[in-house]
Amino acid sequence: MQGSCLCGAVAYEATPPSSGLQIGLCSCRSCRKAHAAPANAYASVPRKNFRWLRGQDKTSIYESSPGKNRHFCSVCGSQIIAEHPGETNVLLRVALLDDDPGTRPVEHIFLGQRPAWCDWDADGITRYEEWGPEGEPVAKDT
Template identity: 45%
Template sequence: MLSGSCLCGRLAYEADAELEGIAHCHCRTCRKAHGAAFSSVAPVPRQKFRWVRGEEVRRSYESSPGKFRHFCAECGSHVMAERIAQPVVLLRLGCLDTPARCENQRHIWRSDGASWYDPKAVWPELPEGLMAR
């Protein structure tokens, strides 16, 4: 089972599913919504997804026709996205609380990617939040 929640913990979900694929989306809309170079998402079957708390803080934004991004009104975390007619919902993996692994990953919408980020570049990795100069 997968579980996830927003930054403040008021909005949470569960999904009786495994991660079968991960997409790191570089489209302009995902970059703007998350304030990052890309958004990592994974589809899970709609019928296996459920909200477990936070209905009072859950808000939605229709970012393109038929696509709804669900987020917490308290802390702003984007938690899940969906197209109503699709059989899957997209979990925003930055909000995943369950440890998970998935070898099936890809970058999508690279044609729309941030000019300052190249996923092929190798950069130093630091164990914690120290900014290298």
């Protein structure tokens, strides 16, 4: 699997663990703030299976909680990975994968910290497949 940041300055390659890629969602306050989103999609991969393809020198590290480092692209701000130095795994930010990982989330943690306004499955929410160049919704072809 390969992933990259918004501007493309930073890219990585990772091989899922032998047990397969287990995607989770996290709605803790720290993840919500770091991603400016109601949840972060993450997956753990062995550190030995992760390598930078380009741009590691363009990353910045922020210790968001004691012992947890978040690696960001210093150009566009995308969070690339999180890690606890010395642990055997790193946490990929699944939304940065360039292709479909072929699996879906298996857990959602810190639901108690999810914002009250976040209810993707609520009735009455209009859904669109795309957003047009002039700021107009694009209906799904039926």
